[in-house]
Amino acid sequence: MSTHRELDDMLGTRWRKPHFVTNPLLRWGLIVGFIAYMIAAVMTIEVDWGRVYEGLDRGWQFILAFTKPDFVSRAGDIWEGLLESIVMTVAASVVGILISIPIGLGAARNIAPLPVYVICRGIVAISRALQEIIVAILLVAIFGFGPLAGFLTLSFATIGFLSKLLAEDIEAMDKVQAEAIRASGAKWMQWINYGVQPQVMPRLIGLSMYRIDINFRESAILGLVGAGGIGATLNTAFDRYEYDTAAAILILIIGIVMALEYLSGIIRARVQ
């Protein structure tokens, strides 16, 4: 009985989980190489300690400004920037979400034919490959300074984000539920409405809320390259070394993002 002899041989021997990389030479090579790279990488970072010493003071001033944020002296500018950002965020999110739903459907391999899939995935890839700032710089160059460039940038970025995640959720849906709807003789749109949509709706709503939140934060960054919104106000405040006004703006941004986060939590709990 060969199996029993093998068992006898194994009894009393130690057992260890097999290594992820089985070849010991390759394994140790990878470990040593990684450590060497880390040491080399850290050594190439030049630190000017004198500059850090000077900078500490400036950083401290900035942090101190948070203890006495100035909402008042530039209230008009802040209010205007904030309103512009909110309008930009809401408009870009609505437009972006509406466009990403059909593209998301097309980018799900289990419901879209191959040519449609390739085109929609292509759109998603382009949108995701181009970073918001780069798109914003381009669009500011085309449309000039102001919130229109910001609105277009955020819509474009929303499409890449939401279509991709929606498509992935559709690809992970339960096939039989959709199959059952198809078996009733439903048309394609009815099939999507009854067999697919109910399954992905909670995630679509959750992702949309998340994207609104991202879009608001992005709108603050886009102002730095001239795409309007609260970011432009923030940039001006920094340029004038008005850290107290900048602090006020940052506090407002943080407050709004947190409020959005709280709101999206409530909404997601409701749609489960």
Added chain:
Amino acid sequence: MLRLQKLTKTYKTGDQALKAIDLDVPKGQVLALIGPSGAGKSTMIRCINRLVEPTSGAVLLDETDLTKLGSGALRRARREMGMIFQEYALVERLTVMENVLSGRLGYVGFWRSFLRRYPQSDVDEAFRLLDRVGLLHMADKRADELSGGQRQRVGICRALIQNPKLLLVDEPTASLDPKTSRQIMRLITELCRERGLAAIINIHDVALAQMFVPRIVGLRFGEIVFDDVPSALTPETLTEIYGEEDWEATIEKVDDEDEEFEAAE
């Protein structure tokens, strides 16, 4: 009424799931399809309404060859065939009523279905069916709140509201307890009798099939190896369908119980 002619399905991997199946189902006949896992039972049922595309052969439903239909005609043909699924396949996040009414999707336009404004006759029929299976009070519950047996009864309503000529039933009792399984099988066969429906019930519980169904077809490796009344099933035929095993207990369970009972007396 339904005739399969040399129905063949070869998957891309080269597996022959169905090898030239010939089968005739007259109007109003309920038949059980038995066979081991992987014998092609599910594939056969799905080839009939083309949820799976057959490779060759014909599926004749009242002289229409379903395998030759374009997408529009296929949708109209699917209305004639109600399907009941293993694990129920209800859309879990829709209500019971929406699930039942989804059986009418082949008949109503997109906007009507999208706005959930079905014709009153459909709504009434849905209420009648739910009442028939004892779930009228659950109409506005979400499907995922129901128990297994309840879900399958909703699945039955969804298939019947299509007003089909034929029911395709895929493992209706696979995840149900023995008592609920019997209730579901009884309900399906009763409803078929009431409405004069033909049905192909794909089932792996041989004893349950014998109990409720007048004709049994055995499938093995994509071929029909048995087609007869339930009483013709013997340990030999079961061995041919499923392979070697002790079959006495499966077939003569009812008799055994009687004998034990007599012996006890």
